[in-house]
Amino acid sequence: MSGLVVVGVDGSASSFAAVEAAAREARWRGAGLRLVHAFIWPAMHVSLGPSPLGPPEGGLRNMAERLLAEAEERARTVAPEVDVSRALLTGEPLTVLEAQSRAAELVVVGSHGMGGFVGLMVGSTAVHLAAHGRCPVLVVREQGESTGPIVVGVDGSSAAAGAVDFAFAEAALRGADIVALHAWTTWNTPMPPPPQDEAMPYANEPGALAAGEERLLSEALASHQETHPGVNVRREVVKGGTREALIEASRTAQLLVVGARGRGGFAGLLLGSVSQAMLHHAHCPVAVVRGTAGSP
Structure with missing residues (x-):
């Protein structure tokens, strides 16, 4: 295996479409696939664990881990032979993904994520990463792959x-x-x-x-x-x-x-x-x- 494909995961339909596209890219390239979730909450100084009054599987950190687990399941369904790793990294998405792009041959993101505004055709993270990423950036919408050129x-x-x-x-x-x-x-x-x-x-x-x-x-x-x-x-x-x-x-x-x-x-x-x-x-x-x- 050589090379690395990085994909941003935030739980949106667009990001899960990006995960599937990234898994295909990693398979074609014989590369590893890294699933990255930008975990901004530690910087906000809020509680990350489950509430004492709630279920033990609650809390922001457990929610983020579940998102990555679901993303990994989707990636393995598309490309079971690909080596998949997860990364839960503190920071806001653009900063985290720009740093990841330094070691990647391709970064894949959805066209808009959980923080997007209704009606916005493409999110700010996708646009800014396309401008600042250190490797090619692939921006994916929810619709499936075409067979065209x-x-x-x-x-x-x-x-x-x-x-x-x-x-x-x-x-x-x-x-x-x-x-x-x-x-x-x-x-x-x-x-x-x-x-x-x-x-x-x-x-x-x-x-x-x-x-x-x-x-x-x-x-x-x-x-x-x-x-x-x-x-x-x-x-x-x-x-x-x-x-x-x-x-x-x-x-x-x-x-x-x-x-x-x-x-x-x-x-x-x-x-x-x-x-x-x-x-x-x-x-x-x-x-x-x-x-x-x-x-x-």
Whole structure:
């Protein structure tokens, strides 16, 4: 066994869906699975044990242990061969899971947990962990796995290259196809060089921008297709908004992979607007990758 998949457990339906997804990921990777519950109550200086007037199995600590036990039962049902461990750690969820991500190759969380507000499409822990986690973060909703392709957003930036790495590795593990999607408009395409011939009315011939974007996608995928020759890849270059194109593609996908930031991001911004939009509006689980997949 090598590697570790970490999953956050809080007792919500979303977190139990994340446990099942994490168990599958650990099985595919031949990795261990760590079930983590962030136990904030000790910091609140409240009683953790059972009440003298209540049953001996009562109390906050026993409740947390039961949550982890139920999560372990679900994980073993999905992947009985996986080595499962439990961790009941003092602290609030983001801090605990960010620390766990330092030793993990993947952290999995539900899209919203017990602390979520009704109607909120994705919880704050999922968004913040996607921005601050030290490894790829997989955000899972309650609906089951699809049999569709893995969709990866490609924009040619170094920040998004890790997403392509992750998508190809994940496709190889799952035996899935990849849809590599690149969306562009004249607003997000790099400015072409000035015309060399003053008599020429355009900086580039008509259609040159589209051809350049096709070339960008091909170059971004070339080395990955060499290292993963068994992965079937379909390329899609779309003239239009990136958010809209990825959300539409996610309708038939089993997983959507995006970089934390793309070529349109502001320096210092940990999570870009496209990746945030995917966490809120994608129709399938979303993996957010910072830098090279699996690296800090």
